[in-house]
Amino acid sequence: MRKNIKTLLLAGIMGSVALVSCNKYLDINENPNNPEKSDPSLLLPTVEAALSQVVGNQFQTYGNMWSQYWTQNPSSSQYQTIDQYNMRGTNSDRAWLNLYRGALNNAEIIINTQGPTHAQYRATAYILKAYAFQLATDAFGDVPLSEALKAGDNLNPAYEKQQVVYDSIFHYIDKGVSELKSLNTSIANNPGEQDMLFKGDAQQWIAFANTLKLRAYLRISNVDPAKAEAGIKALYATNPSFVSKDVSIAYTTTGGNENPMYNEMVALGRVQNVVASGTIINAFKANNDPRQFALFEKIEGQDTIAWIAQGGYRGMNRKLVSPPAAVVGANANIPSSALAPVKLISKAESYFLQAEAALKGWGAGTVQALYESGVRAGFEALGLSSEATAYLTSAPDAQLGTGEEAQLKAIITQKYYSMCGFQGFEAWNEWRRTGYPTFFTVSKESIIGAGLFPIRMVYPNSEATTNVKYPGTISVSNPVWWDVK
Template sequence: MKIDIRKIAVTLLAVVFVTTACDDTLDINQDPNNPESSTTAFTLPVAEASIAVMMNLDLGIMTGFLNQYWTQAFQASQYQVYDNYTYNGNQTSTAWLHAYAWALEDLKFVRDQAIEDGTPNYEAVSILLSAYTYQMLVDVWDEVPFDEALQGKDGNLNPSYDDGQEVYDGLINMVDEALALIDLSPTAINPGSEDFLMGGDMNMWIKFANTLKLRIYMRQALARPSVAQAGIQQLETDGAAFIEAGEDVMVPFPGGSNNENPLYRGDVSTLGLSGLNINASNTIINFFNAQGDPRIDFYFDAPTTGTSVGTHVGINQGDGVTQTGGTPISDTSIPSSTNIVAPTSSVYFINGFESLFLQAEAQERGWLSGSAATTYAEAVQEAFTFAGMTASAAAFTGAGGNYEYPTGGSQAERLEMIAIQKWIALCGINNVESWAESRRNNYFNNVTGAGSLLDLSQSSAGTGASLNGSQFPLRALYPVSEISTNPNATPNGNIGDGVWWIQ
């Protein structure tokens, strides 16, 4: 939601970089069942910031590579494991920590304290953010602790793992529970400026809840179409309002000490580098160039040295793993230092254009009333507006435009158009969500470029893969620390094993 909360409570963002869950640092003379060292108002923003760090830094780099947005620069090597699909549990241990030990623990504290305080709107927000986080965990790992999660203080240090499909069903129940709790009366106690995402606007939290349900159902469109259809039709029967154009749900980062965007802080300022050791992948650069899409300048900085100054050029996906040294990073395009990896870049949870693309797909499948073509055009328009290119969208979506909705084509072609436009718009904005949708639509195994809008002919990712026979990765592996300490953990398979909703 585009509200200016950068000037209020921003110092709380620093906490996520230097502490663990707030309610873990209680004074030993206090009753552990009634902590006094924190409040819902203090803990909520720390939880929101923890989720942002997990999405933008911990998982954001890996999924930026797997989405073929970014690729390893020739002169560096730290991300080769993503480019050649040899990443393992070591690369995701921090994300797991941020999810369970930080975000979900803090959200549990907020919920428990809200029940004690009699503030149901705080409780509802904590449930919704927990559901959002659990969906991300399932989408990345599949089976995860759910029913027995967060019971460490009660003595359960080895939680069992739940099937991803069962977790998804539980998420719908969580969202419904949160919706039932929301109190819109004028006397209700709402979160305020400490709520980075919504500023305490409970009507926006209702839209967030409905859009999250739509996303959860749509993810099951191929695995359980009857469940997805029934759930989405019930949303319409209930008159559900979804996030709209211009209502981007995000954590803003004002910049400055301890308040920088997580990716910038974790990979630029903390390491003392002059910039990211990441180049643009030719997969997306060639797409933008072939379509004449002006949004390329929003998502990427053009080379500043070499023979292609001012003209966008990338590196073939995976080629950066073959050598170090040589071509400077500045000879090819890099993720935008203004919009994507800047100290003040926001971290987006759900964008208005994502909500519209979800609705367009539901309409195309006949599960939601309305015109899929119209909603699709609105979604593309919003994606261009988000990138500062408002006036350019109509030329692309109008008759004969490169992104015209293929009403005369097959449904498969129309669904592909929706999916690819979502892939473009989410570049560097929400890489984790884009990776989920890329796997659901099986982009990188099936789309060859022949007769397709998306040409992957420049992609060579995975040619050195040792964990899955060079198949496009379909999951992350569990952290070594989790596998080695929890006897109830699901054993690691390989990164070519799909999560439950992949068909």
């Protein structure tokens, strides 16, 4: 699915207000809630690229560190504040602007484009709007919603409760799927190559939307189980298709088209800022998990991975560290990092979501079969398909067990392993929702108090300085609405 992203986005950049590169941010005093008119075919790739910046760069860093896959390299200092849980509003500016001014702003322009020829673009934009708002609300909690993205000079959109945001997410997904199912393909323009995710394949967009809806309903299943149950059962009543391969944007090694995290590391002088955390490596070792050697670099001349405790970068040997492997895009010194995909939803995640729905009695299929398919998909993604059977047979954490809670623990823990390096933000979300895995340790450099973890991101400085309805500073240890477990 590799595309020349630079070529696809050039026209969109010239025709609209868009964020497509980590080095191309608009002035934060400009209005991010003012959609303009433009050609949907030019805007769609900018929406997808803005989301890839958030998932593959800003949230990738926080997610992988707070999911304890990575920790700060002792020989550098770029992300020390993340390991310290010492978050400031400026830490969130770029992700917020990519979400609102990039993805959501341009998706709204597409949605407001009238006429049957643009129906498929509108449907796609609704689904991407739902995806973007889930990213925003899962990170920050209450966010601007109904007063955001409106034409005019409304620089002060009100913040709305996360529960309301989730209701809107379901609505946007339904709108997108409904329009896709009723497409008149003889009239509607197909995005084709302008669609970096599915090349305009409407059926794949429907499967993506169904999987996103399942993810969203499971996210609220602890705080509002009745709504989650009803929503998932209604979804399954439609005989839904789900994601059956990684939904990702791939990159090249040429200027402007690299993996966004690698691109940023190059801009920072190829400094290797993250290395293996002892949390994930010790868990991999306890299960004799071969994925550790695909996801992290071995010590030179040795068949082992060096790790440091989460946040334990002070006083450590600066040479005995293992950076992430190039496959996840976070190795500053291996050019093939540029090729690493950004995964919006993975095949493994899709199976684990379905396994959990079946476990709760809300979805179809066999828990064991769906669970094993998720594990196998995680191995397959790293070229290790042949080793999955032995792992399922012998690894302690791979045994599904009996009883709903034990099986939920196995499902989420295996989802956690499969997301290492690729979907750190989503792994952090699932840990907050379920409490699994159970082996996280507080960073040695934490400043927020004994036993506390970061369980939300802080609102951006751009909101504090420009939006009079800014709700104020909220601690990273304060849970969002759906985080009740």
